Amino acid sequence: MMDILSEMLGYAFLVRALVVGALVSACAALLGVSLVLKRYSMIGDGLSHVGFGSLALATALHAAPLAVAIPVVIAAAFLLLRLSQSSKIKGDAAIALISTGSLAVGVVIISRTSGMNTDVCNYLFGSILAMNRIDVYLSVALAVTVLFLFILFYNKLFAITFDETFAKATGVKTGVYNMVVAFLTAITIVVGMRMMGAMLISSLIVFPALTSMRVFRKFKSVTVCSVFVSLACFFVGVVISYVYATPTGASIVIINIFAFLLFWLVRVLMTKRVAVKKPGLVLLMPLLLLAACGKSETAALPEGSAAQAAFVLEYPSQRGEAPAQAWLRQADTQGEADAATPVIEIKEKMFITQINDIYLNAGDYIGKTIKLEGIFRLEQYEGRQYRYVLRYGPGCCGNDGNAGFEVSWQPRTPAGAAPSQKAYPKQDDWVRALGTLQTYEEDGYPYVYLVLSSLSVLDTRGAEFVTQ
Amino acid sequence: MEKDRPKDPQGIPSEPLILCKNLSLGYDGHIVLRDFDLRICAGDYCCVIGENGCGKTTLVRGLLGLISPIRGTIAFGAKIRRTEIGYLSQQEAAKQDFPAGVYEIVLSGGIGAMGLRPFYSRGEKQKAEAALMRLGMAGFRNRCFRELSGGQKRRVLIARALCAAKKLLVLDEPSAGLDPLAREEVYRLLKDVNRETGMTIVMISHDIAAVEKYATVVVTLGKEINAVGVGGEKK
Structure with a gap:
């Protein structure tokens, strides 16, 4: 309790x-x-x-x-x-x-x-x-x-x-x-x-x-x-x-x-x-x-992780199938090296609400380092590319909502994502992202996104669908 | 038995406490009491009598400002304010399931005099205790109102009215639901209050014997409205 x-x-x-x-x-x-x-x-x-x-x-x-x-x-x-x-x-x-x-x-x-x-x-x-x-x-x-x-x-x-x-x-x-x-x-x-x-x-x-x-x-x-x-x-x-x-x-x-x-x-x-x-x-x-x-x-719930374990069972472990990509791992350790600043970790529980909170109180979080796990998605919209780390959540008419952050290796310019030096994982990979929260403006509206310091593909997938 | 009207120390007849002129009262435009004059003076023990449906309760509600006059005026004398009136209505005060303690209710009699002050003063609390004592309900102080008998409820509400009244006490059939002994007690109590403090009393009653015994003014409602002093003098 x-x-x-x-x-x-x-x-x-x-x-x-x-x-x-x-x-x-x-x-x-x-x-x-x-x-x-x-x-x-x-x-x-x-x-x-x-x-x-x-x-x-x-x-x-x-x-x-x-x-x-x-x-x-x-x-x-x-x-x-x-x-x-x-x-x-x-x-x-x-x-x-x-x-x-x-x-x-x-x-x-x-x-x-x-x-x-x-x-x-x-x-x-x-x-x-x-x-x-x-x-x-x-x-x-x-x-x-x-x-x-x-x-x-x-x-x-x-x-x-x-x-x-x-x-x-x-x-x-x-x-x-x-x-x-x-x-x-x-x-x-x-x-x-x-x-x-x-x-x-x-x-x-x-x-x-x-x-x-x-x-x-x-x-x-x-x-x-x-x-x-x-x-x-x-x-x-x-x-x-x-x-x-x-x-x-x-x-x-x-x-x-x-x-x-x-x-x-x-x-x-x-x-x-x-x-x-x-x-x-x-x-x-x-x-x-x-x-x-x-x-x-x-x-x-003898341990807080019981619920999480139940979720994981639904997604068969991919351990041993997809070998971890070395360059991502390296980036990961790099990111954790300069993690002297406190990292805000977005946990599975309250995933949506915590992210909502960051969006609503963005001013308090700009420049802070945020860590989250989720599905990597690449979306095209009007010829521009957007990359996200997100999880699916409940919408009003079916489960069509989602929560997460747009991510980018490099700061975004108004013209869109700058050409990136580092590679991104495959669509729908389960990733752990670490980055600082920044804003950019597009078509007159401000958006927040994470400037990545590390992005690693994980073998074990967490809950892709979250409710809170 | 001598029943002269109380006088001011100087011996001048007291000025009217409430003065109704050409008053018509009723509900939704339907007139119940038509064009009457009425004068109630400080210190009166005024009984209102009449058949069922003749408008006794309407008169009382009009005097209290619970319904507004259709025609005419009700003027309050300089010596009385609306917050100095105690009222006992004919109906059950609250719904059947209302959770309220006896003391809470009696204390709430002081509510009008409080104005914007949020809490009861020590004086108001003492007055509530005294009123409970006077009605013989002190032993029921901590009881729940809805569990009392009809007669006990009546006494609690009379106690509340006493708490509220400083100058005028208006009672709509105070003796309803009381046994004959208790009834007599209540009338005597009202008379005592009237005599001790010069409190004006306006009371609806069907109890002709008691009216004859205690009232100084009798208002008869019928086709004509007559207010007659007990000496026979028309007011």
Whole structure:
């Protein structure tokens, strides 16, 4: 368990995702209690669909995703709130109108611009995707603001949630506070939806509240408990998603289902035997669950390499068939000789995400030495040659996505790859590449690529298809 | 039994706390109470009576600003603000499955007076404890609201209304669901509050005996709306 954790914390982008995810989980759980009790749970779902539409719009406009999504979703939140309160159109129907409407708009925008691709898939179903630094800071700032405002307005929110008429009669501006809740929900959803996916983010709002309501009977204890449940489910979900390469959002939701069933069981036991006087003890259950999961994971995967070994079995070893090419080997040792500078190694696990992170935060990585293994591909495009080291990954419509780097022995000139002195391996060879990350410009767009210091053909092929 | 209206120390009759003029109230343009005047003064123990469906609850909701008048005006006197009103509604406060503790609920009575202040003051907490004690619910402080009986719930909500009320207490059938003994207790308690603190009370009641015993003003709703002081003086 500890091995897996320290391995996970070794990835900077994963740490960032964990921080943002944990904050979002806490915010969603807090707001969820109010939303569920006010019968507004579907607002969360509606807003996430609006969020999808606005992310699609942001992609089409080449704008920052949060900058577009946040105002749009906040506006939608106010609108939904209005509609839910008016009796003209029934609230649930209004939400269905807006959510399916914006989903449709999003899909049309995407089909007219980028087409269905992995990004869209990620928006729908979530991924621990690499976020750039500004995104991370903004997300953290927003989530912390939501937490702070929630604590500040906690007492008002309780009063309004419990009995809005009374609150209004005693002079509380309930409309304002309802808007505050809608506002905070909108922000939480936008920040969380890229990790959880538009389809799944509302589960973060609904599940923890319903789970803790199985056992706890006071508003405060329900609120506190749902934060713990949400955080525990988030971390367990992420670890499981990391270890078993399952989609992050869905894994978190499934853990939430287990937590719900667990709390339900506790409830049943409590009603059967009234002896359980201190439901507070149940607060410890998520921790126990976490520990139990940790045990079973380590049992299933005694060594981190087990999964890798399973993959290798699918690709028969070519050892002894293709003799190693001497000149490549030589280049390899040369490369490792001046490897005094730290090498960023892209491992099989989190291959796609780590590479995404490098692309998104390219500024942090330019000039750094990067090492990766993958398939060597030579592609022709408009008479120009491009060489890549890559692996295949999931696309939205079949497995047509891929992740990796363009490589070149020599710095590229604007005219294309400079004629290279050193040879390249054969198409589809399995290679290990070591190079420094550089940028070049072509047709007005900047690209990143690796200036190789070594490129060696390996006998044993790794996983050609990766999911994370 | 003497039932004179409370007076200011100077002996001047108290100024109106709430003054309704040519008021029409109703829902979605449908008028329930048409063109009436009503004056409620500080220190009144005012009972609203009338048949089912005559608009008692509508009147109360109008006074509280929960529905806006179709015509006419409701003016609040200089001595009262909206945040100084306590309210007990006729309906069950929350949905069946709501997780809330008794103390949490009673404390939330202070919410209106808090303004933008985020947390309850010590005074508000003490007031909540006192209100619980007064309603005989101190022993239920840590219980879950939804597990209480109907009568116990009623008492908790009355305690909450007491916490909220500084000048005016509006109660929509406070005795609903209470046994006769508890009912009498509640009426007496309201009278005590009215006498001790000069709290104005507006109460809807079907309990004519209690109305006769405690009220200083009786508002009868029917075709005509009459507010009659117990001495028979028309207001």
